[in-house]
Amino acid sequence: MILPRFQYHQPESLDEAVSLAQSCAGDFDFIAGGTDLLPNYKSRLNPRGNVISLSGIKELFEISPERIGAMARLAEMITNAPLKHKLPVLPHTAALIATPLLRESGTVGGNLLLDTRCYYFNQSWFWRDSKDYCLKAEGNTCLVVPQESVCYATYSGDLAPVFLVLGAKFVLAGPEGKREVAGENFFTHDGITRHVKLPEEILTHVLIPKEAQALRTDYQKLRVRDAMDFPVLGVAVALSLNERTLERLHIGLTGVATTPLLCEAFTQAVIGDQLTEDLIAGLAEDIMNSVRPYRNVALSPQYRKAMIAVYIKRMLRQFMPVD
Ligand SMILES: Cc1cc2nc3c(=O)[nH]c(=O)nc-3n(C[C@H](O)[C@H](O)[C@H](O)COP(=O)(O)OP(=O)(O)OC[C@H]3O[C@@H](n4cnc5c(N)ncnc54)[C@H](O)[C@@H]3O)c2cc1C
Structure with missing residues (x-):
């Protein structure tokens, strides 16, 4: 597919880039690597008349x-x-x-x-x-x-x-x-x-x-082809433990809603609790039930929803202290 015509700009400072953007009266996009923007332009998905590169800043x-x-x-x-x-x-x-x-x-x-x-x-x-x-x-x-x-x-x-x-x-x-x-x-x-x-x-x-450097962390994603695909579910976990007690816990999701999700309502409720198999199972179930994926990317919403609990359990278990 062929790119539509646009005017390319390459400012060398933030101020110049912002002024250029203001002068385009909304008819512009910033471009970084172009790996998302340009395929969309080729499919005629909202192309603009001006493309402002950030590569000179x-x-x-x-x-x-x-x-x-x-x-x-x-x-x-x-x-x-x-x-x-x-x-x-x-x-x-x-x-x-x-x-x-x-x-x-x-x-x-x-x-x-x-x-x-x-x-x-x-x-x-x-x-x-x-x-x-x-x-x-x-x-x-x-x-x-x-x-x-x-x-x-x-x-x-x-x-x-x-x-x-x-x-x-x-x-x-x-x-x-x-x-x-x-x-x-x-x-x-x-x-x-x-x-x-x-x-x-x-x-x-x-x-x-x-402080984030002291957290124990992981990210795992579900996708159709491991070699290249976008996540149809991604789960990020960051936590710190005092022996078995949860001092900090954050769980983030992607690929299942219009935004990435930070599940603080669930994770902050278990701070101070012991990281046990029961806690992990309950937390995974509660978070899964709070999310409603839509039928608009690969794999069914039901399967992606079920996999939220599977991934959270799998990821949290690896941090459980061994007796
Ligand atoms: C085959 C294929 C597979 C892919 N797989 C994945 C994947 O597995 N996971 C994934 O996350 N992504 C994936 N991508 C998407 C993409 O390659 C990456 O997300 C990449 O990091 C986008 O960065 P970019 O610099 O190319 O963005 P660009 O295409 O340059 O920009 C993307 C958007 O961000 C805006 N933008 C960029 N930088 C700035 C800035 N500093 N300030 C303001 N606006 C800005 C642009 O205007 C545009 O709207 C895939 C793409 C392809 C083509």
Whole structure:
């Protein structure tokens, strides 16, 4: 498929990029690695007349365990020695994203901000034309939940649930200056707007609190083909134990809702309890029952929902102290 025509811009500073965005009156997209944006453009999924590259803004490329630039490549995350040593769950997760070639171009910021996915959206123009289009591209109705006025496309990024369980904050730079948003407040339940970032704002960095380095962590994903596919369920866990007692516990999910989910209502209720087989089984069941995946990505909603409990049990059991 051929890319539609657009004007390409390559600013060299954040201020220049934000001014350019303001001058485009909404008809623009920022581009990082392009591995999500350009396939969508080729399918004529909401292409814009201007594409503003972030590749000339040097300050966005840094990587350290406490501060990761939005333009850091996924491939760099995998090999970065301090990150491997202090927050191994991040290189581990990055290595599960897409393919080696895509990870050479794909960035941390692009992964967090990637477009939501849906069976009725991620199709060619020809296919969508035959279905009368969906709310997310050219249509008036969400074809997944027609009685609702919001888009139910599924959030499918791998890194977001991991950043959420680590307590990360996202730094945005825009016309009004810089601001920080806690990861858990960043995403919004609408597959079209997706997050609280304003269109002209640039995600500059992810900040990770130093305490996160003391947590025991894991991320596992369910997908159709292990070699390359998006998660149809991803589970991130971060915890700390005092012998058997839970001092901290965070569980994040992806691939099962319009946003990544941080299950604090359930995990904070068990802080101070012993990490036992019964606690794990009850927690896994409660979290599974609170989630309602939709029929808009691969594998059935029933199967993906059942697998939430399976994955949570499997992942928490590995942290149970042996007698
Ligand atoms: C075959 C295939 C398999 C894939 N598998 C996976 C997978 O398993 N898991 C997964 O998570 N992803 C997967 N992806 C999606 C994608 O490759 C990755 O998510 C990648 O990290 C996206 O990063 P990017 O830099 O290429 O984003 P881009 O395509 O450049 O951008 C994505 C979106 O983010 C916006 N954006 C990017 N950076 C910024 C910023 N700093 N500030 C403001 N806006 C910004 C862009 O405007 C765009 O809307 C897959 C893609 C393909 C084609």
